[in-house]
Amino acid sequence: MGLVFLSLGLFLSCLFKRRSTAMGGAIFLWFLFSIIWRFIVGAVLIFTTTSEEIGSFSLPDWYFGLQIFNPLDAYSALVSLNIGSIMTLQQEIGDIIFPSFYTSEVMVLILFIWLVVSFLLAFWRFKQRDI
Numbered sequence: 001m002g003l004v005f006l007s008l009g010l011f012l013s014c015l016f017k018r019r020s021t022a023m024g025g026a027i028f029l030w031f032l033f034s035i036i037w038r039f040i041v042g043a044v045l046i047f048t049t050t051s052e053e054i055g056s057f058s059l060p061d062w063y064f065g066l067q068i069f070n071p072l073d074a075y076s077a078l079v080s081l082n083i084g085s086i087m088t089l090q091q092e093i094g095d096i097i098f099p100s101f102y103t104s105e106v107m108v109l110i111l112f113i114w115l116v117v118s119f120l121l122a123f124w125r126f127k128q129r130d131i
Contacts, residue, residue, distance in 0.1 A: 011122035079108035
């Protein structure tokens with residue numbers, strides 16, 4: 001996960017001309033992935049399901065599909081798959097039941113794609129710059 005955000009930061013530093021703008025973009029990107037994305041996915045879940053479906057704690061597969069577009073959630077799922085459910089969630093709602101496409105290999109592949117794509121975009125942008 002650290003390498004993913006490092007390569008995203010590298011891409012942002014190649015994208016913007018000023019250091020302060022790149023740092024602001026990196027902070028916004030972290031804020032987007034850690035807070036805003038989860039609110040968006042949660043709002044979509046609330047507006048598309050009924051109260052009876054939410055109360056049963058069986059989340060639809062598309063909810064998990066939207067979550068893996070976030071590198072933080074992909075890393076969190078990877079840890080949960082390999083270590084077990086997070087203790088606080090396990091005490092509150094029991095074991096989390098992941099869909100069949102939630103495997104360790106898929107989560108590693110998603111994190112690798114985030115890493116490679118952002119690094120290649122940074123390399124491409126750096127090659128285009130006139131230094």
